[in-house]
Amino acid sequence: MKRRVAVLMGGWSPxxxxxxxxxxxxxxxxxxxxxxxxxxxxxxxxxxxxxFLRPATGDGPEVVFNA
Known part of the structure; x- marks a missing residue:
């Protein structure tokens, strides 16, 4: 099953x-x-x-992956 996945990356740590x-x-x-x-x-x-995770358009991600 194809999903819309958000991949969070970066941050402000070392x-x-x-x-x-x-x-x-x-x-x-x-x-x-x-x-x-x-x-x-x-x-x-x-x-x-x-x-980003909850856009007004309603087409945000179904799943979030924190890298």
């Missing part, structure tokens, strides 16, 4: 770069598996993250 690489790899694998992937680089603006 592990940011590792998370970005891991997130890109996860996104690639999910796409290869036939899923629609929405990549999101997490920053300190948590309101923007909430808006």
């Amino acid at each position: 592990e940011r770069e590792v998370s970005l690489v891991s997130g890109k790899a996860c996104a690639e694998g999910l796409r290869e598996g036939g899923h629609e992937v929405l990549e999101y680089d997490v920053k300190r603006d948590l309101r923007a993250l909430v808006d």
Whole structure:
């Protein structure tokens, strides 16, 4: 079953770069598996993250993967 999956990556910790690489790899694998992937680089603006996960259009992700 194809899903719309959000992959959250980045952040503001010292592990940011590792998370970005891991997130890109996860996104690639999910796409290869036939899923629609929405990549999101997490920053300190948590309101923007909430808006990304719950857009007014109602077409947000069904599943969230935290890389």
